[in-house]
Structures are given as structure tokens and as C-alpha cells.
Amino acid sequence: MSEEYFYKEGPISVTKYLLTYWDASFAMAHIDSVWIRRQNTQIYGVLATVLLAFSALAGAAILLGNNHPKTDQSGEFIVIGLTTIVGIAFTYLALNPKHYLRFRSTGGDSRTIECRDYAMIGPLKLAIERAIIARG
Structure with missing residues (x-):
């Protein structure tokens, strides 16, 4: 059958x-x-917004406030890069529950x-x- x-x-x-x-x-x-x-993804959206806003503001502050040249700004760029990557990951999780x-x-x-x-x-x-x- x-x-x-x-x-x-x-x-x-x-x-x-x-x-x-x-x-x-x-x-x-x-x-x-x-x-x-x-799945409730509100927290992912909030975290993504905070991290991406921080990355944008920190990047703008470095670019606009570059009157005092430093010898090494790589640490700041690493932090901005990592927060951007994590922010993008949280954006993906928020948009794809x-x-x-x-x-x-x-x-x-x-x-x-x-x-x-x-x-x-x-x-x-x-x-x-x-x-x-x-x-x-």
C-alpha cells in the first residue's frame, strides 16, 4: 500500500x-x-544600532580630529573594524529571525x-x- x-x-x-x-x-x-x-530579535537590533553608530562616530572623530598626528592609530582602527563586523552580524540576526x-x-x-x-x-x-x- x-x-x-x-x-x-x-x-x-x-x-x-x-x-x-x-x-x-x-x-x-x-x-x-x-x-x-x-524569535524576538529586538535586542539584536538595538545592539546593531549601538555598535554601528559607535563605529561611525569613532571613525568620523578620527578622520576629522586628525590635527595631532599620532605614530600609531592601529588600535583605534582595530576597535572600529571589530565593532563594525559585530554590528553587521547583529544586523543579520535582527533581520533574519x-x-x-x-x-x-x-x-x-x-x-x-x-x-x-x-x-x-x-x-x-x-x-x-x-x-x-x-x-x-
Whole structure:
């Protein structure tokens, strides 16, 4: 008997009767709930803004206040470079939050799948909902 897959990608598959995730299988009849949450990235945005503003202001202060030549300004440029790199990393994290798909069985067992791309877990949630509806 060939089962119709509502979703199948990598270690995850959804049929009318079974949800398989790596080494665990859940009967669709016992799936209690499924939802998607988005990571809160406000702190990353604040940190990115502070670090990038510091880099810009420090760089401008060095360039505009270069009336007193120093023999070695490499330490200042290293600090500006590092804060810029870390600021860019925090900007990436703020703009690309993780999405968490969580499903729970009636027995209380739950699993979470996390991904930065909503387009990957959105169809999985839809497939689980379709399987729940299809089983009746």
C-alpha cells in the first residue's frame, strides 16, 4: 500500500496517519496542536544600532580630529573594524529571525523544528494541518 505524502523533505515526512521526524514518529490521530513562533530579535537590533553608530562616530572623530598626528592609530582602527563586523552580524540576526515550528502530542511529548527561513517550515505546518483534516 502506497501512502500519500503531504510533505517529505530530509528527515521529516507527513502522511495521513504518521508524522516522522528523525527517529521519532507521531500518530496524526494523537497530534494535539501545531504552531509557529518567531524569535524576538529586538535586542539584536538595538545592539546593531549601538555598535554601528559607535563605529561611525569613532571613525568620523578620527578622520576629522586628525590635527595631532599620532605614530600609531592601529588600535583605534582595530576597535572600529571589530565593532563594525559585530554590528553587521547583529544586523543579520535582527533581520533574519529564527522561526520555531512546535507540535505536541496528546501524551505531552513535543518536538520543535527551528529554521531561519519561514518558507521551509510554513509548508510543513500546512501539511500537518491537512493531514489532521484528512484523517477526519
